[in-house]
Amino acid sequence: MADDIILDIRNVTKTFPGVVALSDVSIQIHHGKIHGLCGENGAGKSTLMKILSGVYPYGSYKGTIFYENRELKLEDRAIRQAIEEGIAIVYQELTLVPSMTVGENIFLGKEPVENGVINWDKLYADTRQILEKYKLDVPPNAVVKTLGVGKMQMVEIAKALSENARILILDEPTSALSESEIDKLMEILETLKEHGVTCIYITHKLEEFFRITDSVTILRDGKTVATNPTSELNHETLVRHMVGREMKERFPKNSRKPGEVIFKVENLVATDPNEPSRKVLDGVNFDLRQGEILGIAGLMGSGRTELVTTIFGEYGNIISGTITMDNKTLNIKSAHDAMLHGISLVPEDRKGQGLVLMQPILRNISLANLDRFAGFFRIDQDAELAAANQQGKNLSIKAANLQDRVDSLSGGNQQKVVIAKWLLTNPQILIMDDPTRGVDVGAKFEIYKLMNELAENGVSIIMISSELEEVIGMSDRIMVMHNGRSGGVLETQGVTQEKIMAIATGIEA
């Protein structure tokens, strides 16, 4: 075995009841390099990483893994053992304790102890040090649930880094990050690489592979398709290996003509319900036409999510300003109200807000739509199943059976379930908060097509996205937010990423 191979995965096969997640996978990972892992939703990427991190311990899979020229056998306290071996992982789904502070989370399970008592001063001092080292702008004593998903993701990364890792596994770390935070992460990875840390990097944002990785392995249906040095790959070959066919465009064409203005937000000012002195929205203005897709861009914390959840009646306390629909002023107090007005929201956090994880896929898809399947009393379960089947097909949800628990799906497929659920509600206005997070390129295209179709049928869509390319590729107009304010609404024709970033960062108004 070559000396510079730190991790040698040989013929690994892993099955779940009814599913072969990995079949005979072999990958060699070189010391000190950044190795990309690429594949469609459900290809088996996360499963492989969970084997390396001890979630699926030795004996629950077939095949062998050599780590630093020894066979890696993570057995009894497998997860702890992996950490002690220097294998750290940032999971695809957040694993922080929401009610604890940033510091408590980072040191969870390894709190500095003095005479049997936790030394809180040291804990917070160390936390501050770690955060500063990686230039993460998060207060050490902030309670995690008060942070946005992006910040949580950074805390998650800091937590993994605090372990003195030899191998750092990142499973879609950027899916919830904005461009500037991604830049920051890339810098951190470069620094780690200089320090000799090996990294395995999973993402659906393919350009990141070209930006950061040294080589890329492509998985399809649980099998290794190819491993190539990144320099020998380009976007097209990557996509072809991944989905098994050619994909010319990233965004489907459309020929829609938006109609009259049906929805209008004027001078909206709102405060944080948990902290009434803090303004989260500070003068938002926009209108939405029938059959239009309006993109909302902006940095993390610029108030994008706060805006849509406030419109949906679930977040901010509105201080002033008006929301009108069909020339009538709306006074929406809850999600229930909003839905009665024909407004639906695909929420940002699939695990916390979108899904009932312990329930079957079917019930998750139908949950917001039971009214249409129910008479006065009885739910027509066959109609329910038929509709869910149709959605599953439209969005190519990769599931053995819709009766399986939704948490047995891969992350991207869970996201598709959330989208399926909300598409089924037949809204007049569909608000989507980062809808394609963690979804592979092929399925994204299908979702874009469905969105275009809806818009052509007169549905108005508001789409938040951290991916500027997506915003530009899909929207008719783009509203850029900065510090809780709407920095103007741009026609997508002729707009550039630079222009949007300038407004988002406050350089331009």
Added chain:
Amino acid sequence: MNLSFELKKRFYDNIQTYTIILAMLAVWILFTILTNGFYLSPQNFSNLFRQMTVTSFLATGMVLVIVTGNIDLSVGKLAGFVSVVVAYFQANVWNTIFPGQPIVAAALSVGIGLLVGALFGVLQGYIISYMRVPAFIVTLGGMFVLRGGILIITQGKTIPANQPGFDQIAQGYLSPAVGWVAALLVVALLFLNMVRSRARKAQYGFEVSNLYMDILGTLFFSALVIVYVVVVNFYNGVQVPVLLLAVTAVIMAYVSNNTRFGRYAYAIGGNREAARLSGINIKRNIFLVFVLMGFLCGVAGIVLASYVGYGTVAAGEGYELDAIAACILGGTSTLGGQGTIFGAMIGGLIMASLTNGLQMLNVPAAYQYVVKGAVLILAVFADVYFKKNR
């Protein structure tokens, strides 16, 4: 789909149900051996099922309460309170207004019992969901209030409730012939349901499950019903309260799976935030769960009064614990979001089987509690263990 694959899949999907059924059979076999077979004699078998009824009515409602992530500690005392109220009206009120009309009196008693139960449910439910006081506290308080209520009505004395007519509710039996008719009706319904569901599936173009598998399943349940009727017909016949319980359980199982109300309960317990964002009116739903729970306490209280034949100070003491235990034994998750009525009924049967068997062996009451507590913990441990080692 091929038969053996489907069998396997059904087995894995329902492993929890099978574990608990096996546990129940184990309890039965053990007691049958210890009592030289008398345990499963038709008479004891018949009594065993009668004994499970009162707390099992409570358990049917408790499943939904726990599924939504709540708890109701007042159910035992509410059933007890209803039983003394009903006894009071039976003994002191109806015979002065409608002398010599036992059926009218019994019907009115049922009405009063259901009303009292439901009203108390409305009150508790309102405080819990609309005034946002935690269910644990509201129902703990409710328990004290009801204990006082029972003392006020009984004045510390025992009130008879064994009037003819009323006593039939918990002590009546169907004649063997009527029992047979009922059994055949159930079997016919089971088959009709199977055929209709297959037809509907085919109409929607779904993959229809294996015909033999469906027939086998339906035959199995039909056989259970028939064996049950054969055995109890050796004693007095099908017990009226068991029939009432069966009907209640079927309705509750249907409600929990096939209505919005039931589905929402599971979603609220599974992920409150996701449920809220799905436009579900959480307050109303939880309110209704407690109203339903109160109503079922009314049913349990009526059966209780008829069963013991009087209303007493101690009525319903500790029943909430049996009902909760039945749910937990039957696989209801204390964290909310998961649990079935069917499981809770088996859980209730296990609790009753233990009580009955231990009494038969003349085990002192003190040790009966010890055994029941240990079994509860053991059963949940076994469940955790099997799930982990799947």
